[in-house]
Amino acid sequence: MNAYRAKPLTYPWPPFLYVLAMLGAVALGRSAPIAVAHSQGWIPWLAGAALVLIALFLDIWAMKTLIERHTAVLPHRGSSHLVTCGPFRFTRNPIYLGYTIMMVGFGLITLNPWFFILASASVALTTAFAIRNEELHLLSRFGFEFERYCRATSRWI
Template identity: 35%
Template sequence: MNDVTTRPNSLPWPPIIYLAAIAVSVLLNVFYPLPWFGQPLSSILVVLGWLMIVACVALNISAIRAMRRAGTTVRPDRGTDHLVMDGPFSITRNPLYVAGTLLVLGIGLVSGIAWFLLLAILAAFTVQKLAIEREERHLHARFGETYLDYARRVRRWI
């Protein structure tokens, strides 16, 4: 990261990481499937998984709308022009990444593939290290004390 005020990352890590988690989960299940829950718990988990996927879509739409209203980019590899603190950003500083994690977890529950649950946690940790922490430095450099006040009021995840 050459100039933290210009942009936080050179690559859009989060979508790459979440797609990789999905692909690796499927591949691991093909070569080394893990046991899954039987009925009736598996049916309940499928419903919970669909709810997580719907929540992912709703959270994504809401966060993207809030960012567009504020006139800032949605891309994680571009610098932001405005600090968004309303809508889902008033609940979590990273609603798009919460949504990505919900998507991976939801697919795992719907498909009954246990690997998704492990890879969702690994993906969230990787996103935090490769994207969130860099974005936080970027936001602090761009917005100073305003960002620090926001970060004290709103959690990083949930």
């Protein structure tokens, strides 16, 4: 039996990775701040708050869609159904995209460039170590149907 068929990950580490990245951005913002001109006043804060709300909406919509389709929400559990509706019509990873958008939003709210830097690193690490394993899991479970979905829907945006 294919090792990826049962479950994609042994631990649900992408949410943990994003939390660590956010904490790292806060710590680096305090210990090694990067100067940012912020003459626009409240505009970055409003844009950041809007992005955080969009990210929350996207994450909740994606989780609700997975629950309605009776499949796993956490990335360390095996999928019972291939979900291609809801936010999954637009991106194969709406929850991770939501985490990334949230980090960018917090970066704008706090005017801390470390959020942008660590969001980029989180995207790279999540793609390399989590998404690829999840995709192998889905490919082994759903075969051609998943391949067709991958051709029609981008991994991130």
